[in-house]
Amino acid sequence: VPQTIPEIQQPAASIYNINNVQIVERANGVMIRIQTAKSFREASVKAWLNRKEWLYITIPGGQIDVVNFKEPPFPNDGTLRKMVVNQLDDVVQLSFRIAGDVESVDVLYGDYPAEVIVNLRKPYTIDSRHLLNKEREKWRIDKIVLDAGHGGKDSGTISPGGLQEKDVALDVVQRLGKLIQERTDVKVVYTRNSDVFIPLWERTKIANEAGGKLFVSVHVNASKNRSASGFETFLLRPGKSQEAIEVAELENSAVRLEEDQTRYGDLSSQQLILATMAQSAFMRNSETLAAQIQEEFDKELQGVNRGVKQAGFIVLIGASMPNVLVELGFLSNSRDESRLKRASYRQKAAEAIFQALIKYKTRHETLISAG
Ligand SMILES: [Zn+2]
Numbered sequence: 339v340p341q342t343i344p345e346i347q348q349p350a351a352s353i354y355n356i357n358n359v360q361i362v363e364r365a366n367g368v369m370i371r372i373q374t375a376k377s378f379r380e381a382s383v384k385a386w387l388n389r390k391e392w393l394y395i396t397i398p399g400g401q402i403d404v405v406n407f408k409e410p411p412f413p414n415d416g417t418l419r420k421m422v423v424n425q426l427d428d429v430v431q432l433s434f435r436i437a438g439d440v441e442s443v444d445v446l447y448g449d450y451p452a453e454v455i456v457n458l459r460k461p462y463t464i465d466s467r468h469l470l471n472k473e474r475e476k477w478r479i480d481k482i483v484l485d486a487g488h489g490g491k492d493s494g495t496i497s498p499g500g501l502q503e504k505d506v507a508l509d510v511v512q513r514l515g516k517l518i519q520e521r522t523d524v525k526v527v528y529t530r531n532s533d534v535f536i537p538l539w540e541r542t543k544i545a546n547e548a549g550g551k552l553f554v555s556v557h558v559n560a561s562k563n564r565s566a567s568g569f570e571t572f573l574l575r576p577g578k579s580q581e582a583i584e585v586a587e588l589e590n591s592a593v594r595l596e597e598d599q600t601r602y603g604d605l606s607s608q609q610l611i612l613a614t615m616a617q618s619a620f621m622r623n624s625e626t627l628a629a630q631i632q633e634e635f636d637k638e639l640q641g642v643n644r645g646v647k648q649a650g651f652i653v654l655i656g657a658s659m660p661n662v663l664v665e666l667g668f669l670s671n672s673r674d675e676s677r678l679k680r681a682s683y684r685q686k687a688a689e690a691i692f693q694a695l696i697k698y699k700t701r702h703e704t705l706i707s708a709g
Pocket of ligand 1: 487488494495503556557558589
């Protein structure tokens with residue numbers, strides 16, 4: 339009996355180098371992932387469309403098991419309908435019937451594991467454009483929260499002549515709100531629009547619940563040093579200078595007039611650092627806005643430009659939007675006091691903040707639409 343010689347079979351892996359095809363649906367098209375046993379980076383893989391009906395992918399040097407090849411599941415978006423696999427000499431051709439609109443075809447390569455990726459990009463549909471616009475809409479500055487410092491039983495600082503901070507702050511905020519409403523389509527939210535007492539915690543709550551995109555708190559300052567004068571803009575951060583810390587203490591003292599003071603706890607430096615970190619996403623924007631406001635104050639207002647400073651203002655804690663606190667001048671200084679008494683000067687202060695907000699908004703929104 340002649341011995342039967344077993345047929346020698348090559349292991350599949352040594353013949354075939356195109357192993358598997360996967361089709362993945364993406365937001366703006368379809369990705370075809372061709373898993374390979376080796377890199378085809380140098381093989382000049384080509385992918386092209388024929389009359390927008392067929393997509394052809396040719397892989398020189400490719401070997402595929404045509405008989406046992408399993409067609410991958412097709413995504414539901416309907417871009418690809420049918421797949422044909424051919425081995426032509428030493429070239430593999432994968433053909434796909436195209437049903438949807440395809441704008442462009444790109445070939446990419448992956449290395450670990452080796453794969454050839456063919457990306458089909460669909461033209462922007464109303465849906466994808468709508469999504470993009472919605473995303474931009476979220477970042478648009480369409481609502482600004484104006485916070486007039488103090489109010490009601492909390493008069494804030496009072497000048498020797500009897501001018502009260504709460505009145506100056508409310509007047510400037512109302513002038514500013516009017517400018518925004520008259521000259522832009524931005525909505526204005528006031529934390530107070532009359533002479534009422536609003537706890538500090540409630541001010542950021544109003545701002546957050548309204549979905550504000552910027553928060554501007556308006557105040558005037560006072561100092562034991564009667565010669566201290568000028569305008570400055572503050573950011574929420576642990577105070578650097580003793581002067582800045584004193585301003586924050588003065589503004590935070592409004593808490594003593596609130597019924598429930600326990601909600602603030604102890605504003606130790608540790609807590610302040612945590613509060614600042616919670617706002618880190620807005621910090622750069624807050625800095626930009628603060629610098630812009632000081633620049634406009636410098637053009638419109640008289641007196642000393644004291645610059646941008648930082649300290650722990652309770653009213654800014656918890657605001658989930660870029661936020662600043664402005665001090666328009668010192669009621670303890672006779673020249674600042676006489677300026678702030680004049681309606682025309684308060685109008686200039688409002689104009690300056692308005693210009694800063696518009697410049698900030700324009701720059702911010704140009705960046706979004708470019709991105
Ligand atoms: Zn104040």
